Amino acid sequence: MLTAIGFASVYIAGQSRISGASLTYAVFFLALYLAAHLVARFTVPRADPYLLPLAGLLTAVGLTEIYRLGPANAFKQGLWIVISVAVFAVTLIGLRRDYRVLESYKYLFGIGAIALLFMPLLPGIGQTVNGARLWVRAGGLQFQPGELGKIALIVFLAAYLREKREVLAQGRLKDWGPLLVIWGAAMMVLFVTSDLGSALLYYGIFLAMLYVATARVSFVVVGLGLFLAGAAAVYEGTPHVRDRVTNWLHPWTTHPVYCPFTGGTALRQDCTSYQEVQSLYSIAHGGFGGTGLGSGTFTNAAGQKIIPDLNTDFIYSALAQEIGLIGAAALVLLYMVFVLRGFRVALLANEGFSKLLATGLTFGLALQTFIIIGGILRVIPLTGITLPLVSYGGSSVLSNFLVLAGLMLVSDRANREADGA
């Protein structure tokens, strides 16, 4: 509760500096948080007490920055948060007795995951945004099915690995089959969607869960080797991926190079690596203390946006500019605490499915955070992926609230059983 009040005050302070009218947002958000808290209190009373406040704080930080970058988007994001909290509540209520029923539908989840991952490829509804085919459009609604596919995949893997872990642990040649299948699927996803980030995310979650389930480091080593080999092959064949790697290694050129956007030549920082470079400038401008919320510079002297996808992929750059090194480090620290609480849930859980589920959900969130922030900071090549709970994007918020619901369910059960014993 203390944390809840703390984040609310941060939120209100941040908003009121922009305009008094936005206080309604703060009050509304606080009410929503209290509703979520009450649902959790009644359905999963013994759940880890830090998870919900942490998630609420991250969401609030995100919403504040989204509001600052464009109030209209904040309204839409607010709607998605309402929907997400509703889904979160329904999930908690529906699965409060025993979420382990999910285990019996594992193949349904497996097929569902694959269907969701490949959905953007369907002609008619599939959409290509920024060179990656990750979107589905139906009516006026745009959706990234991969976000939900990720959760379905984790549920499936948790159930599947729980069942097969002893067999897999023996490391017989024929048991490498499933690993190769998943590897193949990840490569397919990478190849058809041209999205290195998603492929890395799914595959990383899989390897982590496999390692925890089987305790075999060799799986991880061979798995990573295979991934790199596959990625290298795809790198040759997919210009989009190749560009991303080139931009990562050499974002600045001193001589004009070929620019695919115009067909002519330009300095790379004025062409393909423009976003990466400007995002780094944004971060650098923040310095130690930041410019202050609402005082950052995101438009040029003509009033046009400097970085196009600022509230989704690049929200970290916007935040780092406005709240500085102190704020950005604190933000990463929030993720760290959330992730550690998540691993604690996995440690306390006393049977395989719960452990693996909590592991997958936690590690997935951490890896996604690493992929996007690491990409922005040039630790790894940049791939467009949302920052969990903070970025603008309905599917992302929804799926992360499901992650939260999953972790709370597991932790509630673990704590109840620990008391019962």
Place this chain on the structure above:
Amino acid sequence: MNRQLHRLALVTVLMLVVLVGATTYWQAWAAGGLQDRQDNAIQNVIQFTIERGLIVPENGKVTFAANRRKRVAGQTFFFRRYPTLGLAAQTVGYSTAARSQAGLEQSMNDYLTGSATNLSNALRRTLDRLGGGTVKGNKLVLTLDPSAQRLALKELGSQCGAVVAMNVRTGAVAVLASSPTYDPNLIDQPGGYAKVLKIRGACGGSSALLNRGTAGLYTPGSTFKMVTAAAALDSGKFKPTSAFYDPGYCIDYGKPVSNAGNPDQGGTEVFGHVDLAEGFQHSINSVFCNVGKALGARVILDYAKRFGFYSIPPLETPADERAASGLYVYTKKGRKLYDPKDQNLVDAGRLGFGQERMLVTPLQNLMVAATIANGGVVPRPYVVQRIVAPDGSIIRDTTSSNLGRAITPKTAAELTQMMVSVVQAGTGTAAQIPGVQVAGKTGTAETGVPHVYTAWFVCFAPADNPRYAVAVVLEKQLNGFGGAVSAPIAKAVLENLLRG
């Protein structure tokens, strides 16, 4: 499974720690470098949110650099404009949207944007920012005299050259005019920079961007006789009355160097028996050729150094917009300042009358004249009189200082007398001002093209109580001698300054 979980958690935490480390790198370590990059769109915007300080003259109602206020998407931007157009373009410089800068706009940028590392400055800036107000820069008050500056440019007309003038007591630069000039407002317009580059004036030489007064290097010709004479008198080797015989030429390296090489006389003149003062008055090459040989190159160059040669003269403009005067040699990479270890590598005879490989900026020649006027002490030139904070408080007020003594007061007085006779009855009579005693020296340097000369006139007045010194240089003058073409310009500017 718990062992694996512990390890996985450790790896995950390490991944997140890497993110904190990388953020620190970009925000602390690499931030400065990123901010200086030209393609940094944020910095390109930030500069417009700062109300840059004005650049104004101390006297006169004009404004060299001002701001145009414009509101875009709820933010106030300040765009630079230059109301005086080409009046002091090369000195004031420009500051463009692409953050390319020149002149004082470049070298004084930190003051103009209020970011100079000065405690009260930094504090005010932070308060401005926290209060949501506009960051205001500091105003520069220049020593330039707009009316004399305007007159100088008018006199220069379409000719290439420069007029520089200073207060000989303080070193305050009153005129720093360079022709051809350009309109700094053009720089930021589409294709404007290319247009400016094409302005080459009547001479077709260096572009209008060059500040000829401080960076233009010219063969000094006979104006260098001021330095040679200073060395001759100050070293005690010669007196104004030292006798010479002028056969019309001087034997240098076994070959006669004729006075005809000096076009100040308009043909070979033979003066016969003269003294040093007369040699100076009539700018007789053979006299100074013999003085040069007698002194040796080392002594002459050492005296030149005392006047400031071989170092870039101090001024507030960017160092790369000023040049050091001295001997130059041409290498594959361009010309290079040359200070010979062995004085025999230099033709002391030709150096004596300012040919050899000697190149001088108008500012340096002005400093020589100002030093003689100032009793032998070199005044330290400056063009920024004051830096004034937005609240009216003075951040910096330039106090005049000097660069040390070059020659004794006695030598200075003797040189002044010789320079007075140049204007009274020598090569520089065109600079006479009724009622005011003017001291001056002409110079007409060979350019390598027959009948095309670099025409100089360097002077100061009043000779008995000097106030201003003026140096004028005109490039590529066809049959134009310093005494005929440059002296009238110097006279006009001097009159204007003495009146003010």
